[in-house]
Amino acid sequence: MKFAVIQFPGSNCDQDCLRAINGLDGLRAEYVWHKATSLAGFDAVVLPGGFAYGDYLRCGAIARFSPIMNEVVRAAKEGWLVLGTCNGFQVLCEAGLLPGALVRNRGLRFVCDMVRLRIEVPDSAFTHGCPQGTILRMPIAHGEGCYFADANTLRELNANGQVVMRYCDATGATSAESNPNGSIENIAGICNREGNVFGLMPHPDRACDSRLGSADGAGIFLSMAETILAGRAKAAA
Amino acid sequence: MKAKVVVMPKAAVLDPQGAAVREAMQHLGMGEVKNVRIGKYLEIDLERDGADVEARLHQLCRDLLSNPVIEDYQLVKE
Secondary structure: EEEEEEEEEEEHHHHHHHHHHHOOOOOEEEEEOOOOOOOOOOOOEEEOOOOOHHHHOOOOOHHHHOHHHHHHHHHHHHHEEEEOHHHHHHHHHHHHOOOOOOEEOOOOOEEEEEEEEEEEOOOOOOOOOOOOEEEEEEEEEEOOEEOOOOOOHHHHHOOOOEEEEEEOOOOOOOOOOOOOOOHHHHHHEOOOOOOEEEEEEOHHHHOOOOOOOOOOOHHHHHHHHHHHHHHHHHHHH | OEEEEEEEEEEOOHHHHHHHHHHHHHHHOOOOOOOOOOEEEEEOOOOOOOOOHHHHHHHHHHHHHHHOOEEEEEEEOO
């Protein structure tokens, strides 16, 4: 099971992602430079956090035109699992693989904190083992993580079960106080209609070791592996 | 020739920078200020004009220079 961790100039969580994935049983990760034009030999794609191309113009605006993104888009259309964390989420939105956009935090401040996230879907390719209502803890670190979508898009996201997680408090309530960045409806992570592309502002890559405060992020990568194995078993049957 | 592009956040999109500047202006005695929106201004020098230059610029305004989900743009050619 091999994950491609895409490296853009300015990515800075590529090493976190690689280390997190390689630390999990049965999972391997390798870097893929943004100028590469092939994802051959890989099973899944991770777009890491950071500041691709210095976040010039808009976060993710230039990264989406990197050569490897043609392959990422193609893979996503073919049904590969694609995960974008933080800056990776911004790139996925800019690339049109996920609806909506991420704008400047409501409070204008860069927010670096541990947050709670409520799982909003009964099951997904990225959240096996985390039934609806499960509360996860993961760190966030971003200045432009305020999720925005127009009213129609928001309605569709909710109707199709594409809102995977929302910021919440210790009781699981999605209050204004538990919203770190002003995201519409406390949205922290969404998937595409098909459910194979997932983007979230929190960092599962920084939450894979309980000694660092939380190991809840490991479940995301393990769930991806489980989904891929289940898909293979189904194809073989 | 030159192309000038102004990119502005859509009205429905939160513009906390604009709100902070509005408050500062009001604080500095400019009570008349109702609202401030902050966008981007790009000046683009082009080597030559051509029949399809404007259409290609518009295309890039939509694809790269602005994000139509959150922003509107205006393009002026000189």
